[in-house]
Amino acid sequence: MKLKYIVTLANAPVRLHLLAMERSLRATGCDLPLRVIPYDDRRFNLPPNAEWWEMPELTSWFTSHRAHPMMRKYQCLTLSNYHFVDTDLCFLRNPTTVLAPHHGFITSCGHWRNPDDTVTPESQVILAANSTTWQTNVFNAGQFACDRQLFTVDEILRKVEEPKFAKTCLHFPFHDQPGLNLLVHSSNVPIHNLTLPPHNMQSTWAGDYPDDYSSFWHSEEQTPYLIHWAGKLMEQPRPIDQLFLKYLRPEELVEWNTLLSSKQKSSQTSRRRLFARHLRQALSALRSPKI
Numbered sequence: 001m002k003l004k005y006i007v008t009l010a011n012a013p014v015r016l017h018l019l020a021m022e023r024s025l026r027a028t029g030c031d032l033p034l035r036v037i038p039y040d041d042r043r044f045n046l047p048p049n050a051e052w053w054e055m056p057e058l059t060s061w062f063t064s065h066r067a068h069p070m071m072r073k074y075q076c077l078t079l080s081n082y083h084f085v086d087t088d089l090c091f092l093r094n095p096t097t098v099l100a101p102h103h104g105f106i107t108s109c110g111h112w113r114n115p116d117d118t119v120t121p122e123s124q125v126i127l128a129a130n131s132t133t134w135q136t137n138v139f140n141a142g143q144f145a146c147d148r149q150l151f152t153v154d155e156i157l158r159k160v161e162e163p164k165f166a167k168t169c170l171h172f173p174f175h176d177q178p179g180l181n182l183l184v185h186s187s188n189v190p191i192h193n194l195t196l197p198p199h200n201m202q203s204t205w206a207g208d209y210p211d212d213y214s215s216f217w218h219s220e221e222q223t224p225y226l227i228h229w230a231g232k233l234m235e236q237p238r239p240i241d242q243l244f245l246k247y248l249r250p251e252e253l254v255e256w257n258t259l260l261s262s263k264q265k266s267s268q269t270s271r272r273r274l275f276a277r278h279l280r281q282a283l284s285a286l287r288s289p290k291i
Contacts, residue, residue, distance in 0.1 A: 001031070001081060001099045001100060001101075001102050001103055001106065001145065001147040002081055002096075002100070002147070003081055003082065003095060003096045003099060003145065004032065004033075004080075004081040004082065005032060005033055005034075005035050005079065005081070005082040005083070006025060006030070006032050006033070006034045006035070006082070006083050006084075007034075007035045007036075007037065007053070007075055007076055007079070007082050007083065007085070008021070008034065008035075008036055008037070008084065008086065008087055009036070009037045009038075009039050009070065009072065009086070009087070010036050010037070010038070010039060010087050011038065011039040011041075011042040011043065011044075012042040012043065012044045013041050013042065014039075014046050014087045014088075016248060016252055016255065016259070017087035017088050018036070018046075018087045019047065019248070019252065020244055020245070020247040021035060021046075021085065021087050021088075021089050021090060021091075021247075022047050022050065022243075023247040024090035024091045024092075024243075024244070024247050025091045025095075027091070027247070028091050028092070028093055028094040028095070029094050030068070030091070030094045030095060030096055031049065033049055033050070033051070034046075034049060034050035034051075035050075035051060035053035035081055035082075035210055036050055036051065036052050036053060037052075037053055037054065037072050037073060037075065037076075038052055038054055038059075038072070039069050039070070039072070040061065040069055051231045054077070054243055055153060057153055058072070058074070058075050058153055058156065058157070059072055061157055065170060067170055068172065068173060068174065068175060068176060069172070069178060070141075070176035071169075071176045071222065072174050073141065073169070074141075074156055074160075074169075074176070074179070075153075075156075075177050075179060076146075077146075077149070077151045077156060077183060077184070077187075078149055078150075078151060078152060078153055078156070079146075079149060080146065080147060080148050080149045082145065082146065083095050083099065083144075083145040084142075084143065084144055084145070085143050085226065085228075086143065086228065086230070088141065088142075088228065088229040088230065088244075089143060089226055089227065089228045089229065089230075089244075090226065090227055090243050090244045090247065091225065091226050092224060092226060092227065092243070093220075093221065093223070093225035093226075093271035094225075095145070095225060095226070098155045098225040099145055099269050100230075101123075102145075102147075102192060102194075103147050103190070103192075104146070104147065104148075104189050104190035104191065104192055105139075105144065105145070105146045105184055105189045105190065105191045105192070106144065106145040106146070106183040106191075106192050106193075106194065107139035107140065107143065107144045107145075107191070107192075107193050107194070107222065108143065108193065108194040108195055108201055108204045108226070109139055109140035109142075109143065109193070109195065109204060109205065109228070109230075110134075110203055110204075110205055110208070111118060111138045111139055111140050111194055112135050112136045112137075112193060112195075112196060113135075115134075115135045115138045117177055117178075118138035118139065118140075118141075118177055118178060118181045119138065119178050119182075120167065120168045120170050120172060120178045120182065122127060122164065122167050123142060123168040123178050123179075123181065123182040126164065126182065126185070126186075127172065127181075127182075127185055130185070136193065136196060137185065137191045137193075138178050138181055139177050139181060139184075139191070139193065140177070140226055140228070140230060141175070141177040141180045141181070142230050143204070143226060143228050144184075146189065148189065150183070150184065150187040150189055150233075151183070151187065154210065156183070159183065159186065160179070160183075164267070165179075165182060165183075165186075168182050169182055169183060199221070200222065201221070201222060201223075201224055201225075202216050202217055202222050202223065202224055203207045203216075203224065204224040204225075204226055204227055204228050205227075205228055205229075205230055205232070206227050206228065206229045206230070206232050206238070206240050206241070207229075207230070207231075207232040209238065209239070209240045210238055211239065212239065213236070213239065213258065216279075227240060227243055227244070228243070234260065235260050235263055235264070244290075263286055
């Protein structure tokens with residue numbers, strides 16, 4: 001695979017994430033252009049060699065159908081030789097070097113051991129009909145690469161409206177991951193996960209490293225070339241977080257810590273509300289007349 005682009009999805013609330021991710025990419029020696037898909041209209045000034053990348057015909061269509069904004073990521077499937085990454089990620093090695101020997105659709109996540117969030121009941125039926133080991137081919141929608149174009153824009157629009165695809169690829173209300181998995185699988189592109197044999201790269205998910213991390217990386221081949229937080233919030237600090245945070249400047253770290261503090265307070269409030277709701281439900285059940 002000869003990468004030509006690094007692609008991400010962003011808006012102003014994840015500006016600090018993007019800056020740290022982009023700096024980690026440049027620190028590996030990768031100078032590829034960064035294309036940024038707008039999550040919504042909240043844009044900001046991008047670093048050098050980065051530009052907003054929008055496909056209006058796709059964006060407006062998804063907006064008219066009230067699809068989740070993360071589904072704008074589908075436009076990656078119209079490219080070839082690209083690497084998509086979420087902004088809550090940092091690079092440890094140059095992706096152009098790491099992916100050079102590989103072909104097809106490449107991921108390096110551990111969803112093969114926990115595929116639940118990669119499928120819907122409808123899409124799981126389709127995947128299971130193709131293979132008894134379908135779990136080894138599912139992937140995290142926050143980091144993947146491909147050396148070929150899988151669809152045109154028109155093909156994507158037609159595909160996601162098909163009855164067996166629409167509930168997963170268009171109307172799923174939470175995120176894009178099941179839809180992206182289903183679209184990629186329907187293209188019949190070979191899928192290779194670098195954390196599975198014969199590659200056996202160690203985990204790229206920050207959540208797998210609650211304490212020490214480098215002791216798992218005994219060779220360059222075993223060392224992940226990126227680390228993805230993927231829903232593992234940094235409000236609960238772990239040593240591996242420093243791989244990401246070291247790319248923020250002092251004034252940005254102040255802003256970052258303010259954001260974390262705000263999220264912690266919001267999370268505590270949400271937990272209290274959830275506890276109160278469960279308590280009310282339990283009390284209501286106790287007061288209900290027994291039959």
